[in-house]
Amino acid sequence: MVQKKKAGDYVFYIVTIAIVGAFLLTIAYPFLNSLAISLNDAKDTALGGLSIIPRKFTLSNYTRVFKNSKIYQAYFITISRTIVGTAMGFLFTAMLSYGLSNKNLMGRKFYTMICLIPMYFSGGIIPTYFLMQSLHLTNSFWVYILPNLVGLWNMILMRTYFSQIPDAMEESARIDGANYFTIFFKIILPVSGTIIATIVLYIAVFQWNAWFDASIYINNKDELKPLQSILMQIVNEAKYAETMAQQGMSADQIAAAGAGKDTNVRSITMATMIITILPIIVTYPFLQKYFIQGVMVGSVKG
Structure with a gap:
């Protein structure tokens, strides 16, 4: 009615x-x-x-x-860092999230706490600059990629999503002889399209809009800006x-x-x-x- x-x-x-x-x-x-x-x-x-x-x-x-002739090279750098940074950032963040979502992981709470500390405290700009310099990342394309391989907030979102996946799916795969890498790539990721799209969008937008790291770590190479x-x-x-x-x-x-x-x-x-x-x-x-x-x-x- x-x-x-x-x-x-x-x-x-x-x-x-x-x-x-x-x-x-x-x-x-x-x-x-x-x-x-x-x-x-x-x-x-x-x-x-x-x-x-x-x-x-x-x-x-x-x-x-x-x-401005520099803009075409800048487009190439931005597109490259967005593609490479998004792919590698998602992969490493997803792998860490899957590990921390596993209830059988020894020291799970300790590792989670270690990951949460950098969300509240950082070393500061100057110590970070010296760290990048000692790693030979300054004036390098990889300074855009390696420091951003893991996003802690993204990791928390993915860990929460992975923990909601029924344990029976993983247990049945383990019975059939699948290892953790097989479970991760062939079972967990295929059923996680929603969170994958969300995290990929987050990382891609961050990489596309980023400029602060270039202003600090790229000093004498305009072709890398x-x-x-x-x-x-x-x-x-x-x-x-x-x-x-x-x-x-x-x-x-x-x-x-x-x-x-x-x-x-x-x-x-x-x-x-x-x-x-x-x-x-x-x-x-x-x-x-x-x-x-x-x-x-x-x-x-x-």
Whole structure:
């Protein structure tokens, strides 16, 4: 029997939709405004008042960004560190998580506590820098990969998920003669698609957006700097060129700064931002279902 909806139910639906709509608007508007600025003429942007539609459409802001020859190598470094870092980071994090989820592991609580300590205390930037230097990781591509092989928060999520898998599956495999590596790769991982997609997304986003490690450990090799670092340089060049223009410098002097005469720092900044986040925006919808399910893991069982 279908229950009739009362007037109060419709009021509740309307209020809920209005609140959610307002919330979505506050999220979407800044992005649409940034996109409009990135696609708008620099001189027109300087007049202000731009909302979500470009008044004078142009791709010159993106052209100016991609004229920087360093950006292509930076894209290669960022894509490489994202692929390699995600693959290796997931593998090592998953293996540690599987080990700590095994109830028969001797010293399980001790190992877990050892893993939790770095989540609250760290050695600091300077000792970490000297550690990387002593390991010959500075000015090396591997400084992006090796220090991030295990994410402790990701490990906790995966351990929680693995502990919910029925023990009977592992026990039956052990009876058939399977070792732990066989169980891990052929039984545990195939039934863990939800948490795998979630952790892969976490690690990939971290690697794609990372810039701080490059600013510390990559000192004299611009060819190893990721996209975020190069885009920051482009934004700084645009700021410098705009300052020169405001001070009445000649067009040749401004062009020598690397950004051109008609530079608007807001346009360049927004264009670089869109370039940075676009791959993540394109990827996220394909993993959204798994991402939401994976986030719920920690709320079901700690």
